Amino acid sequence: MGMHDKIRMMRELRQLSQEDMAEKMNMSPSGYAKIERGETRLQYDKLVQIAQIFNVSLSDLVDNDKGVIFFMNKNGNNTSANYYSGDHSIMFEIEKLKLQLIHKNELLEQKEKELEMLRKMISLLEQ
Numbered sequence: 001m002g003m004h005d006k007i008r009m010m011r012e013l014r015q016l017s018q019e020d021m022a023e024k025m026n027m028s029p030s031g032y033a034k035i036e037r038g039e040t041r042l043q044y045d046k047l048v049q050i051a052q053i054f055n056v057s058l059s060d061l062v063d064n065d066k067g068v069i070f071f072m073n074k075n076g077n078n079t080s081a082n083y084y085s086g087d088h089s090i091m092f093e094i095e096k097l098k099l100q101l102i103h104k105n106e107l108l109e110q111k112e113k114e115l116e117m118l119r120k121m122i123s124l125l126e127q
Contacts, residue, residue, distance in 0.1 A: 003062055004038035010054045010061075011036070024053050 011021055022032035025046070034040040042050075051058050 002038060003042070004036050006061055007050060008036040010056070014054065021050075021053065025049050 011018070018032050018036065019029045022029040025032060031040075035042060035046070047058055047061060051061055054061075
């Protein structure tokens with residue numbers, strides 16, 4: 001079942017019309033109908049809005065043939081990522097890689113501080 005089919009099914013189960021959904025999402029009824037027909041690609045913010053209206057998680061909406069769903073949201077300098085998976089080994093591997101990345105960033109930061117300290121020492125010795 002595709003994502004647009006799931007959205008239509010959830011709407012019908014809640015006895016909402018397409019017009020009701022369009023109004024809740026601040027869009028035209030024809031624009032919302034295109035979502036249910038699969039004629040438009042859904043942006044992340046629209047997915048979040050639909051999930052909130054139905055009171056479900058994003059993973060309930062997204063077609064999950066591969067077993068993994070990945071959402072990335074970038075705001076300025078902040079990036080957040082959400083992973084949904086039926087396979088715990090993949091989740092474990094992702095968390096392990098995140099920790100390795102954090103550790104490498106800490107090491108780089110420490111090296112930068114050491115370099116700065118050495119530069120100051122050299123400058124003092126040259127005086």
